[in-house]
Every structure is written in structure tokens, then in C-alpha cells.
Amino acid sequence: EAGVAQSPRYKIIEKRQSVAFWCNPISGHATLYWYQQILGQGPKLLIQFQNNGVVDDSQLPKDRFSAERLKGVDSTLKIQPAKLEDSAVYLCASSLGQGVRGTEAFFGQGTRLTVV
Amino acid sequence: AQSVTQLDSQVPVFEEAPVELRCNYSSSVSVYLFWYVQYPNQGLQLLLKYLSGSTLVKGINGFEAEFNKSQTSFHLRKPSVHISDTAEYFCAVSDPSGSEKLVFGKGTKLTVNP
Numbered sequence: 584e585a586g587v588a589q590s591p592r593y594k595i596i597e598k599r600q601s602v603a604f605w606c607n608p609i610s611g612h613a614t615l616y617w618y619q620q621i622l623g624q625g626p627k628l629l630i631q632f633q634n635n636g637v638v639d640d641s642q643l644p645k646d647r648f649s650a651e652r653l654k655g656v657d658s659t660l661k662i663q664p665a666k667l668e669d670s671a672v673y674l675c676a677s678s679l680g681q682g683v684r685g686t687e688a689f690f691g692q693g694t695r696l697t698v699v
Numbered sequence: 700a701q702s703v704t705q706l707d708s709q710v711p712v713f714e715e716a717p718v719e720l721r722c723n724y725s726s727s728v729s730v731y732l733f734w735y736v737q738y739p740n741q742g743l744q745l746l747l748k749y750l751s752g753s754t755l756v757k758g759i760n761g762f763e764a765e766f767n768k769s770q771t772s773f774h775l776r777k778p779s780v781h782i783s784d785t786a787e788y789f790c791a792v793s794d795p796s797g798s799e800k801l802v803f804g805k806g807t808k809l810t811v812n813p
Binding site (some may be wrong): 613616625627631638678687 | 703719731735740741742743744745748776789795799800803804805806
């Protein structure tokens with residue numbers, strides 16, 4: 584079974600530029616998460632989708648971050664404009680969702696973003 | 700709101716020694732509890748989880764954890780570690796009645812020395 588796919592693996596941009604990350608979840612997984620992991624910290628949820636609807640985006644900096652999940656499958660996360668403090672690893676995860684409680688969230692390898 | 704405290708940021712041990720990684724959580728509701736492991740430049744992999752029932756949970760790679768509701772703890776243990784266990788370990792909590800989003804601790808870096 585294929586895992587959660589993310590691209591690119593690494594990205595270096597200058598501050599004030601824009602960047603986009605892509606995620607393809609495990610087939611059949613209804614729930615998709617984007618987490619931000621700053622060096623030395625645990626992952627922090629940015630946004631959670633159930634199919635193509637947003638469940639939780641309370642910690643997403645909406646003035647610069649946006650995310651979409653078209654057709655309830657792939658997802659993109661965009662930052663525009665980027666700030667130095669956005670340097671982090673962006674992790675995508677997926678789980679069965681659909682009311683199945685306590686299911687495991689499977690994580691991709693992440694995209695390491697460096698803003699200079 | 701839920702939160703997780705991992706009491707040790709770094710734990711160095713020798714190979715074949717036992718290890719305990721400590722985790723305490725704060726929540727006003729019942730919780731699900733998880734331990735994830737992250738190897739360098741990799742995503743997170745689930746080690747074990749507690750949903751309900753027996754408070755002693757066994758996971759992959761010989762790890763186990765015990766849920767203690769009175770002490771709001773979920774410590775991870777392994778009786779004998781290997782070099783290959785060197786990694787970052789994250790404790791996480793979720794609310795079964797909510798969106799089930801994971802709230803992570805800051806992580807514990809386990810280094811196993813020969």
C-alpha cells in the first residue's frame with residue numbers, strides 16, 4: 584500500500600516569495616491534516632480536512648497561509664508571502680476518518696522549507 | 700484545551716539498557732493517547748496507542764506504555780534498547796469526542812550509545 588506522498592522534499596525561498604506544497608493521501612482516507620514542525624518542537628496542526636470540507640483551521644495564519652483539497656483527495660498548502668519564521672518542516676498526514684474512532688494517522692516524509 | 704508535556708528533551712542511554720520516556724497530558728475530557736517515532740528526515744510513525752481498556756499497551760519494536768489516569772501520564776518504556784532506536788519520540792493526545800486532531804509534545808531525543 585502506497586503511503587502519504589509529499590512534494591517537494593526541500594524548498595529554499597527568499598522572504599516575501601510564495602511557495603506551495605502538495606500532498607497525496609493514502610487512497611480511501613477521508614481525513615487529511617497539514618502540520619507545521621518547527622525545529623526543536625512537536626508538530627502543530629495547521630488545518631484538518633474531512634473529505635473536501637475544513638474541520639479545523641483555528642491555527643492557520645490565514646493572512647498568509649491557504650490550503651485546499653479539491654475533490655476530497657489531493658491537497659495543496661500555500662504560503663504567500665513567506666516570512667523567516669515560516670522555516671519549518673510541513674507534514675501531511677491522512678487517516679480513515681468517516682466516524683471510525685481512534686484510527687491511525689499516517690504521515691508523509693514532509694517538506695523542509697527554508698526561508699532566507 | 701489539551702496539552703502534552705514531555706519532561707525530558709534528551710535521553711542518552713547505553714545499548715541493551717532499559718529506557719523510560721515520560722509524558723504527561725492535560726485535558727478536561729477523556730483522551731486518546733499516542734506515541735510516535737521520527738527517524739532523521741522521515742515522517743512520524745505510530746509506535747502504539749491507547750484508546751480504552753487495558754492500561755498497558757504494547758506497540759511495535761518492543762515498546763510499551765502505561766496509561767495512568769490519576770497521574771495523567773502515558774510513559775513509554777523498553778526493557779532493552781538497540782542502536783537503531785535512536786530517534787525522536789513524540790507523545791500526542793486527541794479528544795475522542797472532537798475532531799481527533801493530534802496535539803503533540805515537544806519530543807524527546809533518544810540517543811542509544813554502544
